Amino acid sequence: MTTATPKPRTLITGVDGQIGSELFDYFRDKDGAGQVVGLDLRPPRKPDWQQHGHFEVMDATIRDNLESVIKKYNIRTIYHLVGILSAKGELDPNLAWHVNMQSLKHVLDLAAEYNIRVFWPSSIAVFGPTTPRDNTPQETVLEPRTMYGVTKVAGELLCNYYFHHFNVDVRSLRFPGIISYKTPPGGGTTDYAVEIFHAALQHQHYTCFVSPETTLPMMYMDDAIKSIIDLMHAPAEKLSIRTSYNLTGISFAARELETEIRKHIPSFHCSYEPDYRQAIADTWPIRIDDSRAREDWGWQHQYDLAGITEAMLSNLREYYEQKHSH
Numbered sequence: 001m002t003t004a005t006p007k008p009r010t011l012i013t014g015v016d017g018q019i020g021s022e023l024f025d026y027f028r029d030k031d032g033a034g035q036v037v038g039l040d041l042r043p044p045r046k047p048d049w050q051q052h053g054h055f056e057v058m059d060a061t062i063r064d065n066l067e068s069v070i071k072k073y074n075i076r077t078i079y080h081l082v083g084i085l086s087a088k089g090e091l092d093p094n095l096a097w098h099v100n101m102q103s104l105k106h107v108l109d110l111a112a113e114y115n116i117r118v119f120w121p122s123s124i125a126v127f128g129p130t131t132p133r134d135n136t137p138q139e140t141v142l143e144p145r146t147m148y149g150v151t152k153v154a155g156e157l158l159c160n161y162y163f164h165h166f167n168v169d170v171r172s173l174r175f176p177g178i179i180s181y182k183t184p185p186g187g188g189t190t191d192y193a194v195e196i197f198h199a200a201l202q203h204q205h206y207t208c209f210v211s212p213e214t215t216l217p218m219m220y221m222d223d224a225i226k227s228i229i230d231l232m233h234a235p236a237e238k239l240s241i242r243t244s245y246n247l248t249g250i251s252f253a254a255r256e257l258e259t260e261i262r263k264h265i266p267s268f269h270c271s272y273e274p275d276y277r278q279a280i281a282d283t284w285p286i287r288i289d290d291s292r293a294r295e296d297w298g299w300q301h302q303y304d305l306a307g308i309t310e311a312m313l314s315n316l317r318e319y320y321e322q323k324h325s326h
């Protein structure tokens with residue numbers, strides 16, 4: 001008896017991370033738990049993910065692991081979210097290079113072999129101190145000063161190569177800082193913009209690791225998920241960029257975020273004690289020109305600073321109320 005080939009499925013690698021976990025929930029809600037596979041080095045934080053659905057605990061830097069999952073589940077699209085972020089990457093640059101590059105190279109090789117579509121996140125970390133910092137253009141100097149940024153530049157060039165030489169439909173976005181409430185901060189320089197909301201609700205005070213005037217491009221997670229889905233659904237002929245699209249929502253200074261939170265929690269205040277992450281933030285753009293994404297595939301962010309603050313505080317209030325009621 002021949003076993004029927006399962007319906008083509010979606011694989012989310014790095015599923016326990018900030019973006020991966022939200023994409024996994026998105027596809028489980030949209031297509032059903034049986035149609036999406038999560039993969040990470042550690043078991044899922046959410047027990048439900050393993051009890052109802054497909055979850056693989058394995059190392060994505062080992063090609064055979066990825067190939068076994070592709071065959072087992074008939075994977076046709078991979079959202080490859082495995083990665084060590086900027087701040088954590090500076091503490092172990094060799095590991096950051098190995099994890100970020102080895103896993104991506106395997107995903108692209110397997111995508112070429114099995115005709116799989118790929119999404120892979122780049123970052124504003126591709127830009128460095130020699131890049132124009134205000135309204136940073138799509139095509140510009142990419143001389144990052146972090147290993148994370150180096151892996152993102154190298155990754156973008158790999159994606160572009162695999163598109164032109166092996167016709168792999170791989171698509172990518174240069175994300176700004178992403179603000180979300182469902183997962184703990186994951187070792188990024190923009191983590192302050194997530195930590196601050198938890199601290200505001202729990203302690204009415206936050207010690208910020210960048211200076212008050214530090215201004216960075218940011219976006220809310222709902223906008224980030226929408227940008228990924230919109231890009232992956234865009235007709236291929238509309239896409240003029242196969243390295244990675246500039247993308248952003250808004251830019252704000254740490255002080256502006258403090259002031260916005262104080263509109264909701266009047267007693268909230270910040271102390272500022274810049275650490276090693278200040279030097280990283282100082283090499284990144286202040287504002288991004290994402291007009292190419294808006295022209296090619298209709299990108300449009302929804303959340304401004306007031307909207308992000310409102311959404312974060314209301315969702316986290318609910319989270320802490322539930323946590324304290326148990």
Ligand code: VAH
Nearest residue numbers: 085086123176188189190
């Ligand atoms: C980081 N959140 O801070 C990530 C992101 C633009 C920053 O790549 O490393």
